[in-house]
Amino acid sequence: MRVVKQIGFIMTKLHKKQQLITFEQLPKTPTGITGLDEITGGGLPNGRPTLICGEAGCGKTLMSLEFIVRGATEFNEPGVFMAFEEKADELASNVASLGFDLIKLQDDKKLRLDHVHIDRSEIEETGEYDLEGLFIRLGFAIDSIGAKRVVLDTLENLFSGLSNQIILRAELRRLFTFLKEKGVTAIITGEKGDGSSLTRQGLEEYVSDCVILLDHRVINQISTRRLRVVKYRGTQHGTNEYPFLIDEDGISVLPVTSLRLEKEVSSERISSGIPSLDSMFGGKGFFQGSSILVSGTAGTGKTSIAASFANEVCGNKKRCLYFAFEEAPKQILRNMKSINLDLQKHIDNGLLEFHASRPTLYGIEMHLVAIYKIIKRFKPAAVILDPITNLITVGSVSEVKSMLIRLIDFLQDEQITVMFTALSLNTVVSEQTDEGVSSLVDTWLLVRDIESNGERNRGLYIMKSRGMSHSNQVREFTITDKGLSLVDVYLGPDGVLTGSAREAQKLREKTGVALREFAITRKDKEILRRRMMLESKIASLQAEFESTEEELNKIYLEEELKQDIIERNRQEITDIRRGNADTLKSKSKRKK
Amino acid sequence: MTEQNQLPLDQGENQFFRLRLFVIGASPNSVRAIANLKIICERYLKPNYELEIIDVYQQPLIAREEQIIALPLLIKKSPGVERKLIGDMSNTDKVLKGLGIFTES
Structure with a gap:
């Protein structure tokens, strides 16, 4: 959008310099309509007429009016809107809902609305004539506000008001020359004709620089408006049909935004x-x-x-x-x-x-x-x-x-x-x-x-x-x-488990653990008990051993004692037999 | 006037024609239109008419006021409803018809 505005700025400057500098590229007038400038690569051909054609109700008048209004409000290019169909106040109230205040723009000398009334029943043709009156009106309107933009909506109404086709066609040709001489960027609207012709009166043969076709289709009960640049001499333009929309902000055309894949990327x-x-x-x-x-x-x-x-x-x-x-x-x-x-x-x-x-x-x-x-x-x-x-x-x-x-x-x-x-x-x-x-x-x-x-x-x-x-x-x-x-997800022995199956498996595992733990403690206790049992057994055996040992010792001592006593007794008996009391005494001493 | 037997048959004596002819400078059509109209007026309307010739080049504002598109343009302000006639007025029958004057012939 900024680029477009810059182009607009450059072009307004150019106008002041009387276009002394020749550009390789065709100078363009930005329309200010969302998307249209992108399709046309900057706008409509500057200083030349453009034809917008289409069936009734497809938005020709609105598009051309928006061109004028945007020009007046955004690009400081005053415009003339010559209406052959609607009266000025009708137009003003029709577009008020879009936020276009035509009356104010007119008061600010940014816009001039001119309603051209033609009624065949009121006019008697009495011979040769020309459309100089229209030219004078248009010329006066352009000069009075220094207009850069002109819209003629719908020029074909002239054909219904006047019958002399030969004169009309000659005059139309003169009109386009006149517009070019004036150096205004013009939009001419025309109703779509039958068959393959773009307009009913063949206006496309006069306007050869830029032709935009509007279309309104209803498919599956849903309507879509489309726009196509049929021809744009001397410049590149999008050739597809682009859907467009009329809403509270005017017209928006939606080009397939970036045909190139040159996006910035973020690694955040x-x-x-x-x-x-x-x-x-x-x-x-x-x-x-x-x-x-x-x-x-x-x-x-x-x-x-x-x-x-x-x-x-x-x-x-x-x-x-x-x-x-x-x-x-x-x-x-x-x-x-x-x-x-x-x-x-x-x-x-x-x-x-x-x-x-x-x-x-x-x-x-x-x-x-x-x-x-x-x-x-x-x-x-x-x-x-x-x-x-x-x-x-x-x-x-x-x-x-x-x-x-x-x-x-x-x-x-x-x-x-x-x-x-x-x-x-x-x-x-x-x-x-x-x-x-x-x-x-x-x-x-x-x-x-x-x-x-x-x-x-x-x-x-x-x-x-x-x-x-x-x-x-x-x-x-x-x-x-x-x-x-x-x-x-639980990957168990039975495969992937989810939900309650997973929970059940978890519970089962928990039970297993508890059981195992319980078993372990029980075994530990068993061991302990066994140990205690064995230990007590050992103790009792030891006691038994001790008592046995004591018993054995006792027998041994008794035996010794008995032998000692027997010995002594025998000695005594021997002594007594010998009657040797002294020997007895010494022997007993030695024993000690 | 009574001696003007070419006057519309069904109209009264006090018919007064107020005509305005819009032309552009001295273009061939304009010159022819002025000449033709003058002849018609002299022949059929005299002296009950008033013809005003306006050069639209001189007064461009008037073009918008009068809804002028094609020129030369003759507007009959009165009598009766306003009528517009365009062209160089070479077709006398059509001019008279447009003015609401019916000749006997």
Whole structure:
């Protein structure tokens, strides 16, 4: 936009210098209409007439009027609007809803509205004539405000008012020469003719520099306006059909933003709001400005993941936009409270904004423009679209895909992280989501039901995540009243277990441990007891041994004593026999 | 006037024609228009007419006020409803029809 304005500035300067400098490129007049200047590479050919043609109600008058108004307000180029159809006050009230104050612009001499009234019944043709009157009016209007821009809407009405075709055609040719001489950038509008002709009266043969075709189609009850630059002499231009939109801010054309892939990338990471999910991405989360797709079957917690991400973004004092296509904001707020996510406080802080609309509210392109506009205004760090699947109801798969490509391009240019949720209808892991966006996104999370033992559990996979190491494992995804978390799935002897099976297995293991512990203690006690028993046995044996020993000792001593006594007795007897008392005494002494 | 038997049959005596002819300078069409109109007026309307010839080049503002597109333009202000006639007035029948004058022929 800034570039466009600069071009405009340069061109206004050029005008003052009477275009002494010759440029290689065709000088252009920016229209100020969102997107149109990008398609035309800067605007309409400066100082030349441009033809805008299309069927009734496709926005010719509005587009040309916006060209004039934007010129007057944004580029300081006054303009003349010559209306052959609507009266000046009708026009003014028609566009008042778009915020264009024609009356004020007229008072400021930035704009001149001139209604040309032609009624065949009031006019009698009596011979040769010319359209000099129109020229004088136009010339006077241009000169009185120094107009740089002129619109003739719809010139073809001359053909219904005047019957002499030969004169009219000659005069038209003269009119375009006149406009070029005046050096004004002009727009001429024309109704689309039958068949292949662009206009009913063949105006395209006079205006050869730039022709823009507007189209209004209704497909599946949803209308889309499209624009195509049919011809633009001397310059490159977008050749596709571009959808455009008329809303409260005027016309917005949506070019497929960047055909080149030259985006800035960030290696900063932002958390997903679920710590255990972050740890699957090497502990850091998503890349800033990347696109994340969360797909899964119904009721797998996609919205919860999205809300948790929103909560995280807002928790870091960054802005987040939430586009809800299925639930009302209040409903989401209530539902998220049940998993301990208080989003209301972020709304109160102005960090979070909800935009809920049914996809069928308007066409797919309108959705895109609406999203564009809100993003431009709110400047969020993250955007959530929940779910994109519903958009399929208003457009074909290819349309939705093309829209999402443009959206992702736009968001990546702005370094905004985007999270889509998508409902996949089949439970089998498919390689592609319905919208075919899986190839566009940087990170794809798949939440899947794992059915076993008569219950459903959620399993979360990371299908892909560009540019970072990520876990290849299935995690069980649990939603509790404390929030979301991921649990390692149990890999037991019976395979992968989840949910209550996992809990049961855990319990079983716990019981086993308890039993084992109990068994161990019991055995320990046994050993102790045995030991004590043996020890006591040892003690008793020892006692027995001691008593036996004593017994044996006693016998031995008695024996000795007995022998001693016997000996003594025998000695005494011997002594007595000998009658030798002295010997007896000495012997007894020796013994001692 | 009674002697003007070419006057519209159904109209009264006090028909007064107020005509304004818009021309542009001395362009061929303008010159022809002035000449042709003068002849018609002299022949059919005299003296109950007032002809004002305006050069739009001199008064460009008037072009917008009078919704002028094609020139030369003759506007019949009165009698009756306003009528516009464009062209060089070479087709006398059409001029008379436009002015609401019906000739006997």
